Amino acid sequence: MALRIVLSRYAPLWLGSLCLLLATPLARESMEATMSAHMLVQIPLLVASGFLSCMLLPEYWQEKLFVTMGGAIPCVLLALFAASYWMLPRALDAALSHPLAEAAKFISLPVLVGLPLALAWKRLSIIGRGFVWTNFISMLAVLGWLYIDAPVRVCNNYLVNQQESTGWLMVKLAFMLFLWWLGTLFIGGNPALPENSAAETGNEEMQTGRV
Amino acid sequence: MIPGKRTIAAAGLVILMGASILWWGTDGFSAFTAETARRLEVLRSPRQLPATALEDQDGHVFRLQDYQGRLVAVEFIYTRCTTLCRSMGMAFKQILDRVPQQAPGRDFALVSISFDTERDDLSSLKAYANTYGADGTRWRIARVRNAADLKPLLNAFGIVVIPDGLGGFEHNAAIHLLGRDGKLIQIIDIDDPLQFADRIATWH
Numbered sequence: 137m138a139l140r141i142v143l144s145r146y147a148p149l150w151l152g153s154l155c156l157l158l159a160t161p162l163a164r165e166s167m168e169a170t171m172s173a174h175m176l177v178q179i180p181l182l183v184a185s186g187f188l189s190c191m192l193l194p195e196y197w198q199e200k201l202f203v204t205m206g207g208a209i210p211c212v213l214l215a216l217f218a219a220s221y222w223m224l225p226r227a228l229d230a231a232l233s234h235p236l237a238e239a240a241k242f243i244s245l246p247v248l249v250g251l252p253l254a255l256a257w258k259r260l261s262i263i264g265r266g267f268v269w270t271n272f273i274s275m276l277a278v279l280g281w282l283y284i285d286a287p288v289r290v291c292n293n294y295l296v297n298q299q300e301s302t303g304w305l306m307v308k309l310a311f312m313l314f315l316w317w318l319g320t321l322f323i324g325g326n327p328a329l330p331e332n333s334a335a336e337t338g339n340e341e342m343q344t345g346r347v
Numbered sequence: 348m349i350p351g352k353r354t355i356a357a358a359g360l361v362i363l364m365g366a367s368i369l370w371w372g373t374d375g376f377s378a379f380t381a382e383t384a385r386r387l388e389v390l391r392s393p394r395q396l397p398a399t400a401l402e403d404q405d406g407h408v409f410r411l412q413d414y415q416g417r418l419v420a421v422e423f424i425y426t427r428c429t430t431l432c433r434s435m436g437m438a439f440k441q442i443l444d445r446v447p448q449q450a451p452g453r454d455f456a457l458v459s460i461s462f463d464t465e466r467d468d469l470s471s472l473k474a475y476a477n478t479y480g481a482d483g484t485r486w487r488i489a490r491v492r493n494a495a496d497l498k499p500l501l502n503a504f505g506i507v508v509i510p511d512g513l514g515g516f517e518h519n520a521a522i523h524l525l526g527r528d529g530k531l532i533q534i535i536d537i538d539d540p541l542q543f544a545d546r547i548a549t550w551h
Contacts, residue, residue, distance in 0.1 A: 213358055213365065217366075
């Protein structure tokens with residue numbers, strides 16, 4: 137508990153330092169050297185930094201932000217749109233060739249994807265979470281398949297064989313995430329559930345399981 | 348739970364803004380890759396090119412601007428390339444053979460520019476020219492005279508060159524058409540050189 141207070145007090149600092157660390161030339165160079173690391177390591181880490189920082193914000197701020205945002209639906213939509221933008225091959229190329237686009241990536245992924253997702257996640261029902269998961273998993277699988285099957289090189293900054301390997305990684309990741317998600321549905325006891333809503337969601341989970 | 352007015356308003360706003368940004372970021376859902384975007388942009392607003400000093404396989408110094416009044420097709424290569432540039436070399440040869448004799452040299456020219464300034468000296472350019480039958484007037488194989496000029500030239504065309512890890516390079520290959528005013532007016536795929544040649548032959 138004490139740890140949580142310490143962590144939450146310095147939440148903005150966490151967000152800042154994690155993003156700064158990821159933004160150092162060395163980290164950027166190594167993570168952007170290959171397409172798969174760029175898409176499947178750097179971008180998820182940026183989103184995660186926003187997500188975690190939001191979870192560490194004081195409850196009062198989170199509530200206030202959540203109300204200002206208009207609830208869970210706008211939050212999920214915002215994350216969906218911002219994430220879709222950075223899945224465009226063109227956006228990846230732009231981030232590599234224009235410093236301004238790179239800066240936009242480092243700001244928008246934590247703030248417009250990670251943060252609203254964390255705000256919404258706590259308050260989403262199992263159905264809502266299911267929507268987010270299935271949406272994300274299918275997006276990953278479809279995009280991966282497009283990369284495998286693309287007749288052209290989609291990123292000018294990456295080799296064509298990297299495109300294919302990234303595509304396969306995405307399809308495999310989507311498959312594993314799907315199995316894991318399915319597992320949590322059937323086995324129950326989702327470790328990601330927060331304590332305060334565990335009982336309520338657990339109930340819904342059983343109902344959905346029966347249907 | 349029935350969503351409140353605030354939720355509906357916020358959701359609407361997010362959808363509107365998100366869709367607008369995606370629309371803007373993909374040129375109206377038509378360009379999802381940087382390469383398509385580059386081609387669209389050139390079509391929409393022809394691009395001025397830097398007056399870079401080039402030297403061809405015979406050591407003649409020239410600039411792309413010297414061709415003003417004529418149409419020029421430009422491609423980027425490196426002479427050691429055995430895959431894509433080979434088909435590009437073949438494509439340019441096909442174009443040269445296809446466009447009627449009276450047109451090339453007088454009204455239409457081809458220029459292949461090497462981006463491997465380090466390895467491609469005049470003798471490599473000459474060897475490449477001999478392989479594909481580039482005569483040095485209608486079709487020149489060239490390199491930048493001053494290595495420092497390469498990057499600005501590639502940037503102006505929108506060419507990204509990356510090492511392929513095997514000693515070669517990968518790059519966005521295409522035919523770049525320069526209009527009579529010397530501006531880059533079109534970027535076309537190299538997969539149908541004959542169609543391109545026919546278009547050039549009947550260019551008004």
